[in-house]
Amino acid sequence: ASDGAGERQVIAPVTAGEQSDIVVTSGTVARITTGAAVPQGADSVVQVEDTELIESSDDGRVEVKVKIHSQPSTGQDIRPVGFDISAGEKILSRGDKLGPSELGLLATVGITEVKVYGKPIVAVLSTGNELVTPGMSLSGSQIYDSNKTTLLSCLKQKGFPAIDLGISSDTRGDLVERMRNAMSLADVIVTSGGVSMGEKEECNESG
Secondary structure (H helix, E strand, O other): OOOOOEEEEEEEEEOOOOOOOOEOOOOEEEEEOOOOOOOEOOOOOOOHHHEEEEEEEOOOOEEEEEEEOOOOOOOOOOOOOOOOOOOOOOOOOOOOOOOHHHHHHHHHOOOOOOOOOOOOOEEEEEEOOOEEOOOOOOOOOOEEOHHHHHHHHHHHHOOOOEEEEEEEOOOHHHHHHHHHHHHHHOOEEEEEOOOOOOOOOOHHHHO
16 A cells, blocks of 8 residues: 555466465556455555556456556555454344344354254144134034134234144043144144133143
8 A cells, every 4th residue: 555556567367266475566466356366465456447557468358557647545445354243243143033133144154053942832722613714614503713824924914834633522531632643743732722611621620
């Protein structure tokens, strides 16, 4: 930067990912690409838009001499190692939800595995002899099972994996069998119906 504006000899290119042993001295510059390590001896980066090609070789593909039009300043357009995330800095906290941004942040610091809590699998079971799956024919005093549709939709809307356990009849045997099956499939069981004090209310007794 102390050389100021003016003509400079281009000694070599420096590209991203390259370990270069180039040393920039007074009166010289190195062509550098975005993301590359600043070579030893350099303390400023000048954008190519602020330069002019004076001399080239190899049919114009290799720069030999350029002219810098603007006055560079020390540290100009240089990002120090760790400027965005410092060593030992906390990047995520317990309870954070992992989405695209969080996963990208973990990848930035080279982390590929973290301990997480998985979303619980929720099983939904309706009970009652009067219930019929929507779309089927009703008879007598039967009604359509709307609770299960509502519950399953709410769970899926919140991103929870949900299992439809169907409709249990008002018999303890059927209910117990379905509950046992649910316990092998899900972490949480949500039942609808069968919890009052009637003689056919089996959920309280079966639980």
